[in-house]
Amino acid sequence: MKSLSDVIKERHSVRKYDPNFKISRQEIEEILGEAISAPSSSNLQPWRFIVFDDQNTKKELREIANNQEQVETSSAVIAVLADKEMYRNIERVYRSANEAGYMDEANMERLIKSxxxxxxxxSEEIRKNIAFFDTGLVSMQIMLLAKAKDYDTVPMGGFDKAKFSQRFAVPERYEPVVLIALGKAAAPAFKTTRIPLKEVLEYK
Structure with a gap:
């Protein structure tokens, strides 16, 4: 079994995919099911997903996503949406934790009230910033879990979010953040370098 360090080192953004390689919905749901263990502000889990695996729909999505080839050739594209009204999850989240035995009634009531x-x-801007931050955490987990299964990914922020929401009937409560292409590489990813750690690190 690969170590987490190996998975991190092996994960690269892949843009050339084998269009004949298919990943089952069951496997995609396994990846997402583990990914949603990601942390979030007050555990309100402000994320939703739309999975595009129909070839005709992916062709439509490609037009919205600046004609990026990987949208159409990957096995699936996972759209990660941010829930700007995450407060609607408050009662459900904390009551569920209480029912599971993770917190007592008093703590549940205190957290719900808080x-x-x-x-x-x-403000909506503050809630949007919180939701975008949290969807970044779950998105990274999706990509690492995919790599652990020997699949490849690339995150794409370059798409028309207004057209996306309109075409796919996304309620105003949710805002699309990123598209993640998922599949099997048909060509190696470009190698990249990083700014040395000593230039981005300081101690106080």
Whole structure:
């Protein structure tokens, strides 16, 4: 079994995919099912997913995504959406934790009260920033879990989000953040370098 360090080192952004290679919905759901263990602000889990695996729909999506080839040739594209009204999850999240035995009634009520006094009253911009941050965490987990299964990915922020929401009937509550192409590489990814750690690190 690969170590986490190996998975991180092997994951690269792949843009050339084998169009004949298919990943089952069951495997995609396994990846997403593990990915949603990602942390989130107050555990409100402000993410939703749309999986595109129909070839005709992917062709439409490609037009919205600046004609990026990998949208059509990958096995599937996972759209990660941010829930700007994550406060609607408050009761469900904490009551579920109580029912699972992870917190007692008093702590549940305290956390529900605290979250309800904060999130619903925050501006949409603040809630959007929180949701975007959290969807970044779950997106990275998706890509690492895919690599652990020997699949390849590339995150794409370059797409028309307004057209996406309109074409795929995304409720106003949700905002598309990133598209993640998922499949098997048909050509090696370009190698990249990193700015040395000593230039981006300081201690205080």
């Amino acid at each position: 979250a309800n006094s904060t999130y619903p009253h925050a």
